[in-house]
Amino acid sequence: MNDVRVAAAQVGYEQKAYWRNPMAAIFTFAFPIIFLLVVGGSAGPSRVPGYTLRYDQYVVVAMLAFGLIAACYTNLAMVVCTRRDSGVLKRMRGTPIAVGSYIAGLIGSVLIVVAILTVIVVSLGIAFYDLHFPYHPLAVVVTLFVGIVTFCALGLAVTILVPNADAAPAIINGLYFPVVFISGVFYPLAQGSVLARIADWFPIFHMIRALVSAFEGGPGSGLRPGDLAVMAVWAVAALVFSARRFRWEPRRPNA
Amino acid sequence: MAPESDDTRSAGAGTDSEVPARADDAPVPRSAGPRPSVPRSAGPRPTVSQPAAHGPDAELAVRVVGLTKSYGSFVALRGIDLEVRRGEVLALLGPNGAGKTTAVEILEGYRNRDAGDVSVLGHDPARRERSLRERVGMVLQECAVDPYLTVAEALTQRAGLYRAPRGVDEVVGLVGLEAKAGSRVKTLSGGQQRRLDLGLALIGDPELIFLDEPTTGFDPSARREAWDVVRDLCAEGRTVVLTTHYMDEAQALADSVVVLAGGRVVASGPPDTLGGRDQGMSTVRFVPPDGVTLADLPLPEGVEARLRAGFVEFAVPEPTAALHALTRWALGRGEGLSGLAVERPSLEDVYLSLTGDPPASSGEAR
Numbered sequence: 296m297n298d299v300r301v302a303a304a305q306v307g308y309e310q311k312a313y314w315r316n317p318m319a320a321i322f323t324f325a326f327p328i329i330f331l332l333v334v335g336g337s338a339g340p341s342r343v344p345g346y347t348l349r350y351d352q353y354v355v356v357a358m359l360a361f362g363l364i365a366a367c368y369t370n371l372a373m374v375v376c377t378r379r380d381s382g383v384l385k386r387m388r389g390t391p392i393a394v395g396s397y398i399a400g401l402i403g404s405v406l407i408v409v410a411i412l413t414v415i416v417v418s419l420g421i422a423f424y425d426l427h428f429p430y431h432p433l434a435v436v437v438t439l440f441v442g443i444v445t446f447c448a449l450g451l452a453v454t455i456l457v458p459n460a461d462a463a464p465a466i467i468n469g470l471y472f473p474v475v476f477i478s479g480v481f482y483p484l485a486q487g488s489v490l491a492r493i494a495d496w497f498p499i500f501h502m503i504r505a506l507v508s509a510f511e512g513g514p515g516s517g518l519r520p521g522d523l524a525v526m527a528v529w530a531v532a533a534l535v536f537s538a539r540r541f542r543w544e545p546r547r548p549n550a
Numbered sequence: 551m552a553p554e555s556d557d558t559r560s561a562g563a564g565t566d567s568e569v570p571a572r573a574d575d576a577p578v579p580r581s582a583g584p585r586p587s588v589p590r591s592a593g594p595r596p597t598v599s600q601p602a603a604h605g606p607d608a609e610l611a612v613r614v615v616g617l618t619k620s621y622g623s624f625v626a627l628r629g630i631d632l633e634v635r636r637g638e639v640l641a642l643l644g645p646n647g648a649g650k651t652t653a654v655e656i657l658e659g660y661r662n663r664d665a666g667d668v669s670v671l672g673h674d675p676a677r678r679e680r681s682l683r684e685r686v687g688m689v690l691q692e693c694a695v696d697p698y699l700t701v702a703e704a705l706t707q708r709a710g711l712y713r714a715p716r717g718v719d720e721v722v723g724l725v726g727l728e729a730k731a732g733s734r735v736k737t738l739s740g741g742q743q744r745r746l747d748l749g750l751a752l753i754g755d756p757e758l759i760f761l762d763e764p765t766t767g768f769d770p771s772a773r774r775e776a777w778d779v780v781r782d783l784c785a786e787g788r789t790v791v792l793t794t795h796y797m798d799e800a801q802a803l804a805d806s807v808v809v810l811a812g813g814r815v816v817a818s819g820p821p822d823t824l825g826g827r828d829q830g831m832s833t834v835r836f837v838p839p840d841g842v843t844l845a846d847l848p849l850p851e852g853v854e855a856r857l858r859a860g861f862v863e864f865a866v867p868e869p870t871a872a873l874h875a876l877t878r879w880a881l882g883r884g885e886g887l888s889g890l891a892v893e894r895p896s897l898e899d900v901y902l903s904l905t906g907d908p909p910a911s912s913g914e915a916r
């Protein structure tokens with residue numbers, strides 16, 4: 296059996312399931328786009344301290360990050376927890392499918408979602424907020440890719456902490472909301488502030504800073520290896536944790 | 551109730567008959583492609599290839615010796631042995647918490663055993679080899695299908711995972727979901743989802759099928775249809791291991807029954823002789839003709855009859871002679887014996903005496 300072909304077919308089924316479940320699309324698309332239009336539109340042309348982007352342009356990039364996290368971390372974790380509870384994962388494990396093909400199908404579907412999101416958000420930024428087409432498109436792609444890997448890995452890892460689907464939203468969002476609030480998604484962090492120093496430990500802040508850099512017209516490649524490295528450390532830790540402890544069945548007594 | 555599977559087949563079985571053999575539109579077509587339908591236990595099975603294995607595994611689909619499993623301090627299986635011959639239906643019976651699901655999940659490769667030898671189609675299921683998963687189908691207790699796919703999509707997806715799957719349309723027909731093929735899974739009723747589940751278990755054309763309580767929640771006609779599907783699977787030479795709480799299901803389908811209680815095998819054998827059922831006493835029962843007292847009846851020596859709810863009842867080890875005397879007596883009087891019945895202990899009676907537990911108590915512990 297051709298694992299690659301199975302993975303490609305899985306991407307198709309995952310896409311069907313994704314677009315037929317409107318709840319998943321709301322946080323990934325509707326929320327970032329509405330926030331972008333409302334907050335970005337009321338922000339005015341003031342510059343963000345420490346960046347060359349204006350505040351409204353910064354919001355465009357931050358919402359791209361927000362949507363990416365919703366698609367990779369939140370949605371992937373919810374899908375895995377729901378399927379684990381309903382027995383879909385267990386049943387899949389009883390078929391000849393390779394684990395890698397199944398996971399690749401999930402992540403391939405997320406890639407498509409993030410690609411569509413990127414096109415929409417960046418187009419809106421260019422149309423309404425004078426956002427320049429990224430000065431470093433390669434850096435945007437690399438940063439998005441590292442972000443997808445990192446937040447998909449975190450999405451898989453967080454399912455290990457979730458005992459059952461009822462507890463899933465509370466745990467998945469409970470871990471992520473505090474970090475998202477202090478990481479400069481909704482407003483830029485004051486450099487050197489207490490929040491910035493806390494956020495420095497988590498991957499969200501680094502993804503935003505790396506993405507902003509890739510959109511800004513500075514010298515060099517636009518890549519921020521230091522930020523990408525922090526994300527990569529989180530990704531590796533999450534993948535190791537997932538590989539060791541991933542559960543195919545919900546936790547239940549005596550099992 | 552006879553577990554013979556070929557009684558509804560037309561004489562021309564073996565070909566893809568144009569004319570349905572059954573009048574009703576039961577979703578159990580015999581149009582299983584080129585598979586000839588042969589009576590069970592009738593010589594070589596043409597459809598499921600027999601691997602050229604030697605030793606005991608050539609005859610046996612499943613062999614278990616001394617299987618033990620504990621969850622923490624809870625001992626689920628205390629050393630069970632069982633054998634499933636190729637082409638037979640084995641029913642695992644037992645109260646909740648007896649270890650049925652644990653045993654089946656070890657055979658399916660979902661759980662690791664603590665000790666014992668387990669062979670499934672010649673493989674150790676704990677190694678989770680893909681070549682074994684290609685040959686095994688399963689229905690788990692949970693109905694496990696992505697709710698946003700349609701019936702046809704779910705089957706097509708699953709078919710793509712196997713080297714030589716059955717046709718999607720064929721399986722849709724097999725489980726009677728033709729009218730629902732384009733519907734999303736979440737719009738199906740519970741029974742329809744369960745049937746789709748069965749279809750998903752069959753899509754890979756498995757040699758061995760595990761069915762964990764496959765008809766729980768079915769209405770009576772859906773259960774009969776599911777039974778027909780199982781019989782057809784056997785007619786094709788496949789092996790079925792099922793767990794059930796329904797004694798009539800075991801009686802109707804199983805070639806062989808294993809009763810688990812407290813993690814042990816407490817009885818095993820064909821359903822008709824399980825636990826000495828065929829050796830038990832037969833009860834003869836009838837309504838006595840008007841004006842007849844117990845003393846007037848021609849009963850065998852030493853047999854005590856009693857009156858219960860308007861019926862005369864007596865128990866004998868072997869009823870032939872007693873019935874002969876009784877019916878001759880009645881005919882001699884020019885009367886019939888209304889409500890005449892001879893009953894052997896039911897499988898449920900035997901089961902209850904073996905397990906000391908009602909067959910469908912609540913609270914599944916695994």
